[in-house]
Amino acid sequence: MLDFQVADANPRVMSRKRTRSRSEDNINTKVQPLNVSFFEPAPFSDDPVAVKAREECDYTQKITYEMAVNGEATRQIRVYADGAYDLFHQGHAKQLKQAKTIVPNVYLIVGVCNDDLLHKMKGRTVLDEEERYNSVRHCRYVDEIVTDAPWEVTDDFLEKHKIDFVAHDDIPYASEDKDDIYGHLKAKGMFLATQRTEGVSTSDIVARIVRDYDVYVRRNLARGYSAKELNISYLKEKKFRFQNKMQKLKDKSKQVIDSIGERTDDLINKWEEKSKELVENFMMLFEPVKLKNIWSESKEKLKKALTPPASPTPSTSSSSSSDDGAEDLVEPPRKMRR
Numbered sequence: 001m002l003d004f005q006v007a008d009a010n011p012r013v014m015s016r017k018r019t020r021s022r023s024e025d026n027i028n029t030k031v032q033p034l035n036v037s038f039f040e041p042a043p044f045s046d047d048p049v050a051v052k053a054r055e056e057c058d059y060t061q062k063i064t065y066e067m068a069v070n071g072e073a074t075r076q077i078r079v080y081a082d083g084a085y086d087l088f089h090q091g092h093a094k095q096l097k098q099a100k101t102i103v104p105n106v107y108l109i110v111g112v113c114n115d116d117l118l119h120k121m122k123g124r125t126v127l128d129e130e131e132r133y134n135s136v137r138h139c140r141y142v143d144e145i146v147t148d149a150p151w152e153v154t155d156d157f158l159e160k161h162k163i164d165f166v167a168h169d170d171i172p173y174a175s176e177d178k179d180d181i182y183g184h185l186k187a188k189g190m191f192l193a194t195q196r197t198e199g200v201s202t203s204d205i206v207a208r209i210v211r212d213y214d215v216y217v218r219r220n221l222a223r224g225y226s227a228k229e230l231n232i233s234y235l236k237e238k239k240f241r242f243q244n245k246m247q248k249l250k251d252k253s254k255q256v257i258d259s260i261g262e263r264t265d266d267l268i269n270k271w272e273e274k275s276k277e278l279v280e281n282f283m284m285l286f287e288p289v290k291l292k293n294i295w296s297e298s299k300e301k302l303k304k305a306l307t308p309p310a311s312p313t314p315s316t317s318s319s320s321s322s323d324d325g326a327e328d329l330v331e332p333p334r335k336m337r338r
Helices: 020-024 048-056 065-069 090-101 115-121 129-137 155-161 183-188 202-211 213-222 234-283 288-306
Strands: 002-006 027-031 077-083 106-112 144-147 165-169 191-194
Touching (some): 077 090, 077 155, 090 165, 183 191, 202 213
Parallel strands (some): 106 144, 165 191
């Protein structure tokens, strides 16, 4: 880890125009080399590194809960966490992080149960014990791995590994003769409660695989696994391979349709651009004056065509006056006989 220490600034008021070289003189950069073990997986409990750390621990100095929480421990605190850790996931990692950081200066020991014990107490696991051991020892928070961990933590086990506290979630774990296998540790003040990560567990992951069983089988068949390796029958293999081919055909059809749709949109956009250009070029064939005259003439013709003819007015005949000066009256038309 890098540790940058900055020296105290000069109490005198410094000029803003000082050069970069003078300001850098006041900085003392100290780089701490990284521990080689940071790049290595956690050792097993019988490895020399783990044995040395255990022998150097003065277990006669008992550390109480109050001392650990308040950071008053006189030595490194050895915390133990245990579990199956099958299909190691983020919930496991977060639990181990809590165990590592729940009190200051922790040396975290993680116990992993073997296959025989887990198959008896919990059922079949997905990963075997070697896979589970190596999954946990590559977690960054772990300092030591205990293989073949017991189901219940006894006083002898605590003494052997010089364990100060056991970290686990606070849910009671019952056994044949006990209501809670961590009860005696809680009574002694040697228990540190961690929180479970909701929504993620090994059982949830297994349930997802079972739910989407067909999808994963089809995927592995496409990747070259045989029916024997996947433990499926000849008919199921043919069925899944046929489904894979139909899915590929469906995907190709969708790609073709999408490409046709894109080409159609391009054609429509190009046609709109060309039509606008054609109209503009057609309008440019006429001069503005000619276009105005054509519009005026067309307007007059249109006006005459739409205006109805005027109704006829009665004509007055200028007949000669009679001797006495009276005008001749026009006889109204007779009614037509039926």
